[in-house]
Amino acid sequence: MVMRFLFFVNNQNQDFQIIMQGTQRRVSDIEAGQSCPFSKQQSADGKCPYSKPDVKVEGGSEKKEKKEKKPRGGCPFMPSEGKRNPGLTHLEESFDTYFIGPLNYLLDTRGLWTLAFDAKEAKKGSIKERRKVFDAYPIYLKNTLFHDEENTKKLRTLEVANRFFVFDKFREKGNKYMNKKQYDEAIKYYERALGCFRWLEVVEVPEVESDEEPMDETLTQEEQKELKEQRDAAKQYRKEQKDLKKQYASLMTVYTDENVKHRGPWDIEDNADKDLANSMLFSLYLNMGVCYMQMSHFQLARSVFKDAAEITADNSQLLFRQSQAILYDKWSSLNDLNEAKKIIEKCIDLSNYEKIFKQEPGILRLMGLENAKQIYVEQAHKVMDKIKEKQKQLTEIIEPLFERALEIEEIEKEMIEDGKNPYEEGVSDVIDPEDDPNIQEEPKQKLYRLCMPQLSQEHQEYEIIKEMVNKYYRIIEFYAEQKKEDQVKIAKKELQRLMETVQQMHTYMNLDFIDYQNHEVITELQKKHNIDLTDKKFIRRLCHLCREQVTEIFGQGKFNFEVFEYAMNDYFKKKREQEEREKQRYQEEHPEAVKPKKESEFLQKTLFSSEFWMQMVILVLVMGGIYYFNNSAVGSVFQITK
Helix, strand or coil, X not given: CHHHHHHHHHHHHCCCCCCCXXXXXXXXXXXXXXXXXXXXXXXXXXXXXXXXXXXXXXXXXXXXXXXXXXXXCCCCCCCXXXXXXXXXXXXXXXXXXXXXXXXXXXXXXXXXHHHHCCHHHHCCCCHHHHCHHHHHCCHHHHHHHHCCCHHHHHHCCCCHHHHHHHHHHHHHHHHHHHHCCCHHHHHHHHHHHHCCCCEEEEXXXXXXXXXXXXXCCCCCHHHHHHHHHXXXXXXXXXXXXXXXXXHCHHHHCCCCCCCEEEECHHHCCCXXXXXXXXXXXXXXXXXXXXXXXXXXXXXXXXXXXXXXXXXXXXXXXXXXXXXXXXXCECCCCHHHHHHHHHHHHHHHHHHCCCHHHHCCHHHHHHHCCCCHHHHHHHHXXXXXXXXXXXHHHHHHHHHHHHHHHXXXXXXXXXXXXXXXXXXXXXXXXXXXXXXXXXXXXXXXXXXXXXXHHXXXXXXXXXXXXXXXXXXXXXXXXXXXXXXXXXXXXXXXXXXXXXXXXXHHHHHHHCCCXXXXXXXXXXXXXXXXXXXXXXXXXXXXXXXXXXXXXXXXXXXXXXXXXXXXXXXXXHHHHHHHHXXXXXXXXXXXXXXXXXXCCCCCHHHHHCCCCHHHHHHHHHHHHHHHHHHHHHHHHHHHHHHHHC
C-alpha cells in the first residue's frame, strides 16, 4: 500500500525519474509479455516471491489441493484489474439529463423544509436569496453534507498522508463498481473519496439568548406565577425544538450561505501536502467525470473536469475527457463540436512532449496509457465525422426553409402583378411598432425589435413537450427516493426517446436568422440562395415556417399517453393561473370607474337580450302559420261536406 501511495503521487506529478529507476530496468520483461514490473525479483526457479508457492505431492501424481485463502490486496505493487481507474476508451452517445439522486429532496426547497423554516428563519429573508452561493455548488459537492459521521470528522483532521489510505480505499471501491457498470454505487464511493479532501459542512450559528427580564413587582403573586410558567414553557419549547433539529439534522436543517462552509485543499498550510491532496483529487475528478458520462450527465461531467482544470489545465488525459463530454452529448451544437475539435488537437500536441509519454512502454502499460496516442487520434477523427454529420443535418433542416420562403415570395409577386392582395398569417398581418426618433438602433437591434412578437411567441406544442420532460424528471425523482432502480431505468430510457423529439423541435425554435454570422451553415446557404436576411418580412416568414415544422413534428411523435395527459393538464392549469395573475395585475394597475347599477342578470338574459326577442319572433311566426293552416283546412272540409 505504501508503494502504491508513492507511485500514485508521482504518477500525478509526472515525475517518475527517482521512484521508477529500479522499475525501468525491468521494462523489457513487460514488453516481452509479462504483466508484473518486478519480475526480475523472482527467485532462482523463476517464481514471483509474492505468489503462492507450489505444493509438491509425493508419488508423482498431481492432486488438487484445497484452496488456501489468499491474502487480501494481491500484489502490493499492482492494483487488481477490477479496481483500476477507467481506461481511455470510447463511449456511447446520448442526451444530457439532470442528475437526480436519492438525496435530492433533502437539498431542495420543497417538502420537509417547510417544517424547518420557522418564523425565526423567515425574518432573515427568502431561502433563494440566502443560498445563491450554495445553489451554485455541484451536486457531488452538496452530497458531502451528509458525510457527517464522527469517524469522517476525525479523518478530516488528520495529515494528508494518513487520509490517503482511506481515500484510496473509497476510490478503489468506486472503480470496482464502475467496472461492473453500477454507476450509481460508484458515484457514492467517489463522493466519499472526495469528502476526504474537499467537502461542505454545516456550521451552527450561535444563538444569542437574551437575558431574562426581572419580574415586575407591581404584578400580583398569581400573575407572577403565571408569567413564570409561560417563560418556562417557552424555554422548554426552544429546547425541544433544538433537540429535534439535532436528532433529524438532515431533514430539519435549512442550508444557506450563512451556515454552509466550503472546505478543501486551500485550507492546508503545508504546500507539499496541498500539492499532494490536489494530485489525488485530480485523478478522482477524471474517474467521476467518466462515471457521469456513462450515466448521460454530460454537463455534470464538464463541471467535474472544470474542477480538475483548476488543478492542472495542461494534461492530455483531461483534455481527452473534455472533448468526450462534448462529442457524446447529443445536445452539443455545431459551435460546441468545433470547440471539441480545438480541445482534442491541443491534447494531441500536448501528448508529444508530456513527460509521462517519455516513459518506457511497460510503464505506460502498467498505467493503462499504452494506446493513449492512438485513442487520441481516433477521438479527433470521431469529432471531425460528427462535425460533418451535424453540418449535413442542419443543412437538411435549413435549406428547405429557405426554398419554401423563396417559393412563397414568388407566389406573392405573381398575385400582386394580377392585382390581388396576398395575405400571409404572421407576416402580412403584422403591424410594425412605431420608431422612436430619440433612440438610435443598430440594424440588428431594430430587426430584433420588429420581429420580436414572432420570435418570442409561445408555441403551445413545444411548451407541452417541455412539460412532459419535467414530468419524467419528477417520475425519476420519485422512484429514486423509493430506491426502485428498475423503474428508474425504464423512465430514463423513455426520457431518452422523448429527447429525440425535443431536440428536433428545439433546433427549429432556436434558429437565429438575424445574428447568423457565427452560424456557418446559415451563412453558407444564405450566399448560395442569395437571400436578404435583413428583410423583416422574410425573417417573419422563416419564423412562421419554423413553427409550422414544430407543429408537424409534434403530430408525428409517439408519446407515453399517461405522461402526455398529465403534461397537458399541468400546462393548461399553469396557463389559466398565469392569465388570472395577469388579469389581477392589470386590474390593480387600471382600476375601473364606478359604474351605475345595472339591471339584474335575469332581466339581461331574458327581456333585454337579443336571443329572447328572436325566439319570440320565431314563436309568433310558427303560431301564425298554424292558425292559417287550420283555417284553410276547416274551410276546405266544409266545402266538401256541403
